[in-house]
Amino acid sequence: MIDPFGREVSYLRVSVTDRCDFRCVYCMSEDMTFLPKDEVLSLEELDRLCSAFVAKGVRKIRLTGGEPLVRRNIMWLFRRLGRHLDSGAMDELTVTTNGTQLHRYAQELKAIGVKRINVSLDTLDPEVFQRLTRWGRIDKVLDGLAAAKRAGLEVKINAVALKDVNEHEFDRMLTWCGEEGFDLTLIETMPLGDIGGDRVEQYLPLSVVRGDLEKRWTLEDLDYQTGGPARYTRVAETGKRLGFITPMTHNFCESCNRVRLTCRGILYMCLGQDDDADLRRALRANDEGVLSAAIDEAIGRKPKGHDFVISRRDNRPAVSRHMSVTGG
Ligand code: SAM
Ligand code: SF4
Numbered sequence: 001m002i003d004p005f006g007r008e009v010s011y012l013r014v015s016v017t018d019r020c021d022f023r024c025v026y027c028m029s030e031d032m033t034f035l036p037k038d039e040v041l042s043l044e045e046l047d048r049l050c051s052a053f054v055a056k057g058v059r060k061i062r063l064t065g066g067e068p069l070v071r072r073n074i075m076w077l078f079r080r081l082g083r084h085l086d087s088g089a090m091d092e093l094t095v096t097t098n099g100t101q102l103h104r105y106a107q108e109l110k111a112i113g114v115k116r117i118n119v120s121l122d123t124l125d126p127e128v129f130q131r132l133t134r135w136g137r138i139d140k141v142l143d144g145l146a147a148a149k150r151a152g153l154e155v156k157i158n159a160v161a162l163k164d165v166n167e168h169e170f171d172r173m174l175t176w177c178g179e180e181g182f183d184l185t186l187i188e189t190m191p192l193g194d195i196g197g198d199r200v201e202q203y204l205p206l207s208v209v210r211g212d213l214e215k216r217w218t219l220e221d222l223d224y225q226t227g228g229p230a231r232y233t234r235v236a237e238t239g240k241r242l243g244f245i246t247p248m249t250h251n252f253c254e255s256c257n258r259v260r261l262t263c264r265g266i267l268y269m270c271l272g273q274d275d276d277a278d279l280r281r282a283l284r285a286n287d288e289g290v291l292s293a294a295i296d297e298a299i300g301r302k303p304k305g306h307d308f309v310i311s312r313r314d315n316r317p318a319v320s321r322h323m324s325v326t327g328g
Pocket of ligand 1: 020026064065066067068096097119120159160187188189190
């Protein structure tokens with residue numbers, strides 16, 4: 001699949017549920033209204049949709065959410081998609097998770113063929129963690145991480161950089177990740193969805209964070225690309241990677257190879273734009289040709305890029321949907 005700007009679309013992110021067992025302050029408001037269950041595609045439908053993308057050239061699928069591992073019977077979908085790894089049709093199946101269910105699933109994920117996972121953890125301080133997630137317990141995530149390590153999964157920790165909240169913890173997190181053998185990626189907050197708070201207060205430019213870290217750490221630029229918007233460095237002192245996802249200070253759109261599917265079957269061609277395509281209707285036509293044509297039509301509308309801005313003058317979200325709808 002080639003979009004109008006010559007970019008090959010080979011990466012599909014799928015938000016398998018908009019629900020979550022946390023309410024991270026930068027991601028959700030405290031009283032979220034989730035989709036009624038009958039609006040959400042069945043796992044069997046998600047498998048059919050994902051497989052249609054694989055047939056059209058998608059080589060990598062990431063399941064995300066909401067919290068993907070709280071969806072009932074989610075391992076069924078992993079197992080189904082695993083067949084595309086076995087056949088060689090797909091290179092990678094992976095997941096972004098908050099880690100609370102990893103103690104149950106790490107082993108099985110590995111057995112299915114998942115190699116690397118992203119686990120979101122913004123702080124190592126139990127109290128800050130509880131405040132940030134509004135009620136989460138860090139112990140459960142740390143247990144999950146231990147299980148992932150035991151299972152032999154490679155782990156990348158994702159941490160959203162938040163002013164005054166975790167900005168003084170990055171040294172500690174780098175050291176900890178080095179000890180645990182995890183890579184670390186820092187993420188700038190993106191203006192997605194109403195969170196019942198002020199994003200200007202949260203926003204911390206990673207250019208500033210990097211400048212500060214470089215006073216104490218040797219960060220060597222790497223060419224390493226995961227098909228994502230992160231720029232990677234190697235931390236000479238630990239040997240592990242440190243990535244920076246900087247949608248606000250660095251425009252990464254020119255190398256974008258991805259599209260995002262929601263659990264309702266809506267395809268977003270760009271995280272930062274509202275244009276979408278309803279693939280549920282095409283899927284329910286039960287005609288492979290109709291679905292394939294609908295996917296082609298959507299890819300033909302993939303925009304050149306986004307224009308996120310977080311400013312004091314205009315503090316509305318750039319797009320109204322939450323990150324938990326489109327998936328991180
Ligand atoms: N629940 C899973 C998790 O937390 O990893 C997967 C979904 S979550 C929406 C995916 C990623 O998006 C997480 O790393 C989270 O920190 C990040 N995220 C959520 N809201 C964000 C925002 N407004 N700006 C930047 N990153 C955000
Ligand atoms: Fe849930 Fe992930 Fe959003 Fe946190 S970032 S509320 S864990 S979906």
